[in-house]
Amino acid sequence: xxxxxFREVLGARKALEALGVVRQDGxxxxxxxxxxxxxxxxxxxxxxxxxxxxxxxxxxxxxxxxGISFAGVKLEWSxxxxxxxxxxxxxxxxxxxxTLKYYKSLFTKYLQGKELSEQLxxxxxxxxxKWLRNVFHHYIQYLYYKRxxxxxxxxxxxxxxxxxxxxxxxxxxxxxxxxxxxxxEFLRERHKVYYIVYRVMLESGTRLEHxxxxxxxxxxxxxxxxxxxxxxxKRLVCFEKEGFCRYYMGLKGPEKPCEWVYMSLETAxxxxxxxxxxxxRNAIRKYAKRHGLVLPKYMRKVAWRLMIKxxxxxxxxFIQSRFGELRVSEARYEDLLSEADQYYPxxxxxxxxxxxxxxx
Numbered sequence: 001x002x003x004x005x006f007r008e009v010l011g012a013r014k015a016l017e018a019l020g021v022v023r024q025d026g027x028x029x030x031x032x033x034x035x036x037x038x039x040x041x042x043x044x045x046x047x048x049x050x051x052x053x054x055x056x057x058x059x060x061x062x063x064x065x066x067g068i069s070f071a072g073v074k075l076e077w078s079x080x081x082x083x084x085x086x087x088x089x090x091x092x093x094x095x096x097x098x099t100l101k102y103y104k105s106l107f108t109k110y111l112q113g114k115e116l117s118e119q120l121x122x123x124x125x126x127x128x129x130k131w132l133r134n135v136f137h138h139y140i141q142y143l144y145y146k147r148x149x150x151x152x153x154x155x156x157x158x159x160x161x162x163x164x165x166x167x168x169x170x171x172x173x174x175x176x177x178x179x180x181x182x183x184x185e186f187l188r189e190r191h192k193v194y195y196i197v198y199r200v201m202l203e204s205g206t207r208l209e210h211x212x213x214x215x216x217x218x219x220x221x222x223x224x225x226x227x228x229x230x231x232x233x234k235r236l237v238c239f240e241k242e243g244f245c246r247y248y249m250g251l252k253g254p255e256k257p258c259e260w261v262y263m264s265l266e267t268a269x270x271x272x273x274x275x276x277x278x279x280x281r282n283a284i285r286k287y288a289k290r291h292g293l294v295l296p297k298y299m300r301k302v303a304w305r306l307m308i309k310x311x312x313x314x315x316x317x318f319i320q321s322r323f324g325e326l327r328v329s330e331a332r333y334e335d336l337l338s339e340a341d342q343y344y345p346x347x348x349x350x351x352x353x354x355x356x357x358x359x360x
Contacts, residue, residue, distance in 0.1 A: 055160055073116040073148060075139060077107045084142045094138070096209070098282075103135045111136065116143075125161055133161055176294075180302060183293040194284055196271055198299060203263045203351065205303035205320035208281055208296040210258040214247060218275030224248055229333045238265060242345045257321045260337075262344055264351075310350045311343035319344065 020032050040047040085094040085103070094100055110132055114120055124136045137158065144154040180202075187195035200211050220236030226248070238245040245268040251258040263271070281296075288295050294302075300320070307316040317323075318336040 051159075070116040070118075070149075070153070073143065075107075075111045075114050075116060075120075077104055077112060081139065081142050084145060085138060088145060089138075089141065102131070103138070106132055106135050107139070111139070116149075121157065121160060133163060136161060137163060179294050183288075186291065186293060191287070193274055193277070193279065194287060196267065196274060197279065197284065198296070199267050200261065200263055200271065201296065201299035202303055203267055203348070204261045205300050205307060205316075206258060206261050207256065207300055208284070210249060210251065210256070210261070212279050212281055213251075213258075214249060214261055215271070215275045216278050218271070218277075220247070220272065224250065226250065226333075227252075231334070236268065238268060239341065240265065242341075244344055244348060246341075251321075257323050259321045259323075260319070260340075262319055262340070264348055306350060307347055310347040312339075315339050315343050 020029055021036070023029055037050070040050050082100065082104075085100065087093065094103065106129065110127065111120075111124075124132055127133070140149070140154060140157050140161075143149045144151070149157075184195065184198060184202075187198055197208075197211055197215070200206065200214075201208065204211075206214075220234065222235045223232060224235060225232050227250070233248060235248045236245055237248075243265045245263055245265055247261045247263070247268075249258045249261060284296055287293075304316065304320060307319065311319075315336065319340050
């Protein structure tokens with residue numbers, strides 16, 4: 001039974017009478033109703049349907065029953081709240097500078113100085129920009145963290161205000177090699193810097209933000225130690241005979257991980273002629289969109305689909321720093337690093353073969 005069907009049943013008097021929930025004289029058969037609630041306690045899906053229905057239809061009664069009060073709570077963006085977003089949250093922290101700026105702009109425009117109230121909650125729930133729900137959620141977590149609202153208030157608001165909704169329909173991204181070919185050809189002829197960015201993403205499967213961070217902070221001769229494994233290395237390690245290099249980023253913790261950035265020797269040499277250099281990631285997206293090119297975010301997907309043809313999946317995961325899908329112990333780290341070094345030239349051979357057919 002879908003949620004819509006559940007609501008239709010609740011609103012269909014004849015169906016309820018047939019089920020014995022409502023008698024013919026209009027009175028409620030309480031034993032049957034109570035039995036439904038008892039069943040809901042052991043059926044998670046039915047329980048969630050009933051809870052959502054209660055929250056939506058009896059919100060004010062529920063708030064009064066729980067003793068929830070918003071009196072005197074004002075929403076104010078502060079440096080303390082900003083620190084909470086980037087450092088204090090238990091789950092995924094908000095580290096990205098652009099995301100913080102966007103959250104602040106939304107908060108300032110729609111929430112700044114307003115008092116927490118039932119009306120404000122309704123305003124956030126029905127706002128056309130669903131990102132406002134995320135910002136509001138973060139602030140409610142902050143208020144709870146600072147003990148400015150009760151656990152009951154926190155739980156009720158988090159239940160009433162849904163997170164930003166996502167469509168769960170499957171949208172497979174087909175790798176259009178012809179589009180990749182045209183994109184790289186276009187950039188090679190018209191924008192050398194963006195071309196190198198795309199080349200690095202294709203050869204490494206690295207995210208756009210990590211590629212740009214590497215280029216901005218490029219320091220190939222710096223000596224660093226890989227935490228946990230006692231490996232001391234220059235940031236840029238090149239294998240001349242094998243024709244590739246890897247650059248150590250070492251980004252871990254709450255932000256999206258990026259350990260090594262693999263690339264061809266040729267790409268590394270060209271990269272060294274333009275880096276260090278700041279490149280605006282939004283400018284790249286806009287440029288790609290304006291000229292009908294493959295968007296930067298898809299290059300990581302393209303690289304993944306090609307990589308798993310040339311190497312085991314666990315090695316491809318290691319190269320692309322997909323550590324959420326791969327548990328890397330200290331003992332396993334060096335094994336995977338050596339395997340990545342072993343298989344990566346085969347991936348470059350595959351890319352080279354594809355280049356002959358039109359890619360790059």
